[in-house]
Amino acid sequence: xxxxxxxxxxxxxxxVQVSGSKNAALPIFVxxxxxxxxxxxxxxxxxxxxxxxxxxxxxxxxxxxGNGHIVTIDTAGxxxxxxxxxxxxxxxxxxxxxxxxxxxxxxxxxxxxGGCAIGARPINLHLKGLQxxxxxxxxxxxxxxxxxxxxxxxxxxxxxxxxxxxxxxMMAAATAKGETILENAAREPExxxxxxxxxxxxxxxxxxxxxxxxxxxVTELFPTTYSVMPDRIEAGTFMIAAAITGGDIRIxxxxxxxxxxxxxxxxxxxxxxxxxxxxxxxxxxxxxxSVNIKTRPYPGFPTDMQAQFMALMCLAEGASVIxxxxxxxxxxxxxxxxxFGADIVIEGNSATVKGVKKxxxxxxxxxxxxxxxxxxxAGLAAAETTEISRIYHLDRGYESIEKKLAxxxxxxxxxxx
Ligand code: EPU
Numbered sequence: 001x002x003x004x005x006x007x008x009x010x011x012x013x014x015x016v017q018v019s020g021s022k023n024a025a026l027p028i029f030v031x032x033x034x035x036x037x038x039x040x041x042x043x044x045x046x047x048x049x050x051x052x053x054x055x056x057x058x059x060x061x062x063x064x065x066g067n068g069h070i071v072t073i074d075t076a077g078x079x080x081x082x083x084x085x086x087x088x089x090x091x092x093x094x095x096x097x098x099x100x101x102x103x104x105x106x107x108x109x110x111x112x113x114g115g116c117a118i119g120a121r122p123i124n125l126h127l128k129g130l131q132x133x134x135x136x137x138x139x140x141x142x143x144x145x146x147x148x149x150x151x152x153x154x155x156x157x158x159x160x161x162x163x164x165x166x167x168x169x170m171m172a173a174a175t176a177k178g179e180t181i182l183e184n185a186a187r188e189p190e191x192x193x194x195x196x197x198x199x200x201x202x203x204x205x206x207x208x209x210x211x212x213x214x215x216x217x218v219t220e221l222f223p224t225t226y227s228v229m230p231d232r233i234e235a236g237t238f239m240i241a242a243a244i245t246g247g248d249i250r251i252x253x254x255x256x257x258x259x260x261x262x263x264x265x266x267x268x269x270x271x272x273x274x275x276x277x278x279x280x281x282x283x284x285x286x287x288x289x290s291v292n293i294k295t296r297p298y299p300g301f302p303t304d305m306q307a308q309f310m311a312l313m314c315l316a317e318g319a320s321v322i323x324x325x326x327x328x329x330x331x332x333x334x335x336x337x338x339x340f341g342a343d344i345v346i347e348g349n350s351a352t353v354k355g356v357k358k359x360x361x362x363x364x365x366x367x368x369x370x371x372x373x374x375x376x377x378a379g380l381a382a383a384e385t386t387e388i389s390r391i392y393h394l395d396r397g398y399e400s401i402e403k404k405l406a407x408x409x410x411x412x413x414x415x416x417x
Contacts, residue, residue, distance in 0.1 A: 004388040006379035007411035012247030018235045018254045019045040019399040020228035024190040026093045027167040029053045032073045033100035035201045037223035039073045045399045052091040085111040099172030117368040119327035129156045129169040153178030161186045161297035174203040176217040185213045188298040189258045197226040232258040233304045240308045242282040243271045244381045252279045261301040290318035307333045307374035314342040316355040323350045333371035336364040361386040369397045
């Protein structure tokens with residue numbers, strides 16, 4: 001297993017390029033099931049979760065060929081409608097194949113994902129929505145078995161804003177008979193990216209990015225070529241890397257408008273942020289100020305940036321209150337940040353972070369993807385050496401993060417444990 005060794009204290013400087021978005025690429029890959037033939041997906045990030053998605057598609061009978069950041073997915077030969085526990089347990093987004101398989105073949109058998117490090121994460125709303133579209137759903141031996149002759153359009157009102165649920169039902173409804181209306185839909189930019197590729201395939205989806213998505217079902221979808229949007233969470237993580245190290249960096253290829261909530265909070269903390277032609281300059285202040293955040297569905301403050309922002313607040317002047325409102329267990333990084341000498345107290349879903357003068361490097365363990373990112377950020381700012389083990393979590397969602405940080409002047413290396 002690999003670990004990262006960081007000698008903290010270097011101010012980051014220079015330019016960094018953002019990779020394609022993990023959370024957009026995953027459903028986009030899955031959507032190719034609906035368009036039999038050769039689909040070409042561009043700007044694909046090199047990540048473990050992408051490899052897992054490729055394995056899922058190959059296990060169904062698709063042919064997948066990668067060439068740098070371009071991946072060709074030929075879904076004409078799909079001949080299995082089953083996604084096994086082995087695959088779904090390693091990446092819960094694999095469950096999204098259920099709807100597209102059902103839509104294309106009239107049946108599907110997909111393992112239930114189970115819980116994960118950040119919360120229970122049920123898929124009840126995905127299944128309720130598929131039932132509303134006319135699917136017969138049975139849960140047997142840990143698997144969801146779904147059947148339907150042809151899905152039929154319906155009006156679906158989500159109890160909670162769900163990113164995966166909105167994406168899943170948008171895909172399932174694309175070839176359903178008649179109109180589907182998704183109300184209280186999630187509005188994340190990744191949903192807009194998915195709607196764009198589906199529309200390029202011939203779907204008729206309107207309103208993606210708002211809370212009401214209308215889908216006029218079509219009879220079939222056709223293969224296409226599509227370029228994945230930039231990863232807003234990777235971009236946000238680099239913004240905080242600059243802020244926490246007293247740095248001054250330029251981030252290119254990102255869409256700053258996808259990160260408004262984070263940008264406003266960083267500016268409140270004193271960070272200087274300017275942007276021109278999708279290049280964003282982030283300059284740390286002499287002293288960071290404490291600010292409070294509450295995670296919310298988009299366009300609110302993203303839960304996927306909570307751990308990283310907490311690392312930043314550990315070094316701000318004053319006290320900051322951070323509330324996590326999306327996942328019930330997303331504070332796994334707190335006990336590790338305490339090992340750096342941070343002052344954090346959790347009560348219910350809120351954490352009070354009192355800024356300290358300095359963090360000191362420590363051996364720590366990564367517990368999930370964004371928690372791992374927060375430990376790197378703390379390590380970059382901490383005095384002396386930090387060793388982060390179990391970094392396989394990091395490889396799920398950040399492409400070559402240690403190389404990108406090293407190019408910005410960080411002293412960070414990956415070694416075999
Ligand atoms: N929920 C239900 N029932 C459902 C679906 C969701 O109760 O059927 C609950 C969840 O348990 C959670 C809330 O609704 O409390 C929101 O979950 P959502 O469905 O929006 O999350 P997701 O689709 O499973 C995606 C991202 C996550 C990101 C969340 C929230 C992907 C592959 N994953 O998950 O990304 O945190 O949206 O923005 O797109 C990450 O990248 O580190 C990550 C965890």
